[in-house]
Amino acid sequence: MLPPERFLVRIIWRRRPLRPPNLNGRLPGLRPFTQNSQLLLVSKSSPRPELPYLYTPPRFTQAPSSGPYQNQLSRFLTTERKQHLKQETKQFLKNLFYVHVGLISLGMLVALISVEFYERKYQTPPEWTFRSRNIYRAARKIEEPDYSTSGIVDWPDIDNNYASLLSRLEDPDVDGNDLELPANDQDRVWVFGLRRLGFTRKGLDVSTKSEEWRRGYHAALMGAARAAEHLDGWVFDRSRGMSCPKEYMIGPSNPRPKPVPYGASSPPLEENCDPASEPAQTFYNKILTSIGFTSGQRLDAALAYGDYLNWKGLHESAEEMYDWGLDIAMGALPLGANNIVDTQTGIISSDATYVSNNLLKAANALAVHRAQVGRPYAALPIFLSVLRARKQLSLPHVPEPPEEEQSRVQKLLSFAKWVLITPSYPPPPPTGDETPIRNPKAICEEAAIMAHVGEIIFASSQDGTQTPFADNLKTLQKQQSGLSWTRDAVDISESTLSSMSLDDLDGRKTCAECLRSGMENWSTMVRRILKEQQTITPATGQEIGIRRSWFWGWQEVEKAEVNQGKWDRELQLVNERMGRVQGLLSREDALRRAKRASLLGNGMIFS
Numbered sequence: 001m002l003p004p005e006r007f008l009v010r011i012i013w014r015r016r017p018l019r020p021p022n023l024n025g026r027l028p029g030l031r032p033f034t035q036n037s038q039l040l041l042v043s044k045s046s047p048r049p050e051l052p053y054l055y056t057p058p059r060f061t062q063a064p065s066s067g068p069y070q071n072q073l074s075r076f077l078t079t080e081r082k083q084h085l086k087q088e089t090k091q092f093l094k095n096l097f098y099v100h101v102g103l104i105s106l107g108m109l110v111a112l113i114s115v116e117f118y119e120r121k122y123q124t125p126p127e128w129t130f131r132s133r134n135i136y137r138a139a140r141k142i143e144e145p146d147y148s149t150s151g152i153v154d155w156p157d158i159d160n161n162y163a164s165l166l167s168r169l170e171d172p173d174v175d176g177n178d179l180e181l182p183a184n185d186q187d188r189v190w191v192f193g194l195r196r197l198g199f200t201r202k203g204l205d206v207s208t209k210s211e212e213w214r215r216g217y218h219a220a221l222m223g224a225a226r227a228a229e230h231l232d233g234w235v236f237d238r239s240r241g242m243s244c245p246k247e248y249m250i251g252p253s254n255p256r257p258k259p260v261p262y263g264a265s266s267p268p269l270e271e272n273c274d275p276a277s278e279p280a281q282t283f284y285n286k287i288l289t290s291i292g293f294t295s296g297q298r299l300d301a302a303l304a305y306g307d308y309l310n311w312k313g314l315h316e317s318a319e320e321m322y323d324w325g326l327d328i329a330m331g332a333l334p335l336g337a338n339n340i341v342d343t344q345t346g347i348i349s350s351d352a353t354y355v356s357n358n359l360l361k362a363a364n365a366l367a368v369h370r371a372q373v374g375r376p377y378a379a380l381p382i383f384l385s386v387l388r389a390r391k392q393l394s395l396p397h398v399p400e401p402p403e404e405e406q407s408r409v410q411k412l413l414s415f416a417k418w419v420l421i422t423p424s425y426p427p428p429p430p431t432g433d434e435t436p437i438r439n440p441k442a443i444c445e446e447a448a449i450m451a452h453v454g455e456i457i458f459a460s461s462q463d464g465t466q467t468p469f470a471d472n473l474k475t476l477q478k479q480q481s482g483l484s485w486t487r488d489a490v491d492i493s494e495s496t497l498s499s500m501s502l503d504d505l506d507g508r509k510t511c512a513e514c515l516r517s518g519m520e521n522w523s524t525m526v527r528r529i530l531k532e533q534q535t536i537t538p539a540t541g542q543e544i545g546i547r548r549s550w551f552w553g554w555q556e557v558e559k560a561e562v563n564q565g566k567w568d569r570e571l572q573l574v575n576e577r578m579g580r581v582q583g584l585l586s587r588e589d590a591l592r593r594a595k596r597a598s599l600l601g602n603g604m605i606f607s
Helices: 079-121 130-143 155-169 211-230 280-289 295-312 315-331 357-372 376-391 408-420 440-460 469-499 505-533 538-544 552-597
Strands: 188-190 198-200 234-237 242-245 273-275
Touching: 079 130, 130 155, 130 211, 155 198, 155 211, 211 280, 211 295, 280 295, 295 315, 295 357, 315 357, 357 376, 357 440, 376 440, 440 469, 440 505, 469 505, 469 552, 505 552
Parallel strands: none
Antiparallel strands: 188 198, 234 242, 234 273
16 A cells, blocks of 8 residues: 655655665665566565566575565475376375285285195194184194294193184084083183183093094194193283293292292282193093094003103002003904903013004003102013014014106106195004004114113112122123113114114104113213222222132232223223214204204104
């Protein structure tokens, strides 16, 4: 708006100086030629800048921040720049979508490969639902010691997986159709506190299910029993959902709790704790009382239950369980096979016409139990009878013909077939009621029995006090006899392991365990004999009853020195053999780890 006329001071042109008037004693700032003046506008502020034709201004025009001149901002979002930004944004969103789709696809591919890998390693019955099969694979995967970087197995998680699997297998709406479940809720174990999930404590009739389903159900029960054994003495804190050993719990039943390790959570209170797992005998008794399992499956449960009771210190109950296992093996023998085993002593008769694999396994387990509880004289006849029965097997081992080497094309076709086609569920294993075959694994089992016999004979020589010289001589003869049995066992197991097929993982494991224990026993025996021989010196001649004279006394001392030198050489031989065996066993462990980690390895699932 223009100022009023009365406030304008007009200057007569005759009095106007040649130069412009000095306003307030200051000269106005210079104005560039490429910028229009704001003084020409009617108003002091313009909504849009007035620019010359085809003028491209800088980003910011340097102008005073006060006064009649204002900051002039250049136009940033031009039409071309808007179009460019739209294109860039659209391309960025498109690339981001492609990246997310690729990552999701890659994750799904990795998950599918992992599922396929563990399915081939731990095969599951095809009748089970995908969720049940995934739970079983997860439990078996966590059970491997190599799964965790720390090497610690998470048994509480394994127990939860097996409990959830059993609840699904016994649920008529999921995987347990055609099963008759008890109507009483007191016989059921509720998982995670949910009334709709749980498994029964009593045995079931699974004879109507397929063989694959029963085999998987037996594996789930045995896995749950293993987890329960490791969680024996643990408690579960309901308030925090965590498990820990009972020795850390604070409560009246544990007046002196053990301090928790550094960095661990605070110890639980007894009022918030429950047993971490169902007792192991629940699962073993469930297998033994169920209908539909084979005699071999029931025998495995009986022997595992006996080992558990033996570990608990209940030796009498453990022997009853081993006797039950022997009854299971004898009950599955064919008609007419009577008087094979003496039920009082467990000795297999030398006139036995039919001996099954289950019978040999049960008798051997009973002998091991009696030797462990301090009854070696009752265990030795059983070991000898089992060894005699194995030596009299009528079916010798027939070596398999070597496979023809495949061409490169055949190998590629076999690999493509292996990748594209999922292998079928493995055929049912032998029930154990058959006569065993004298294969390399059976030979290693014979070597293990020989090692047990040598250990018992050697240990029996230490009974009583051997003060007379004749008793010392008798003791040395027993020790040498036990050492001979052990040496033969080591030789047999080493030679068998060296010639065994690389694909026979179970047999190689048996041979490796026999070789390792045999070498340890051999080394211990030689060191003990050498230590005892060093005590026979002239100073101790009075103690062993040697007659001191100028001739006979020195003669006995020389014999002791000769024996000591003999056992020194024996110990040197054992040390050299130990180094060679350690190399063989280390290669065996590396082979087993490679087979377990290899995608092409065939894992033994239900043994």
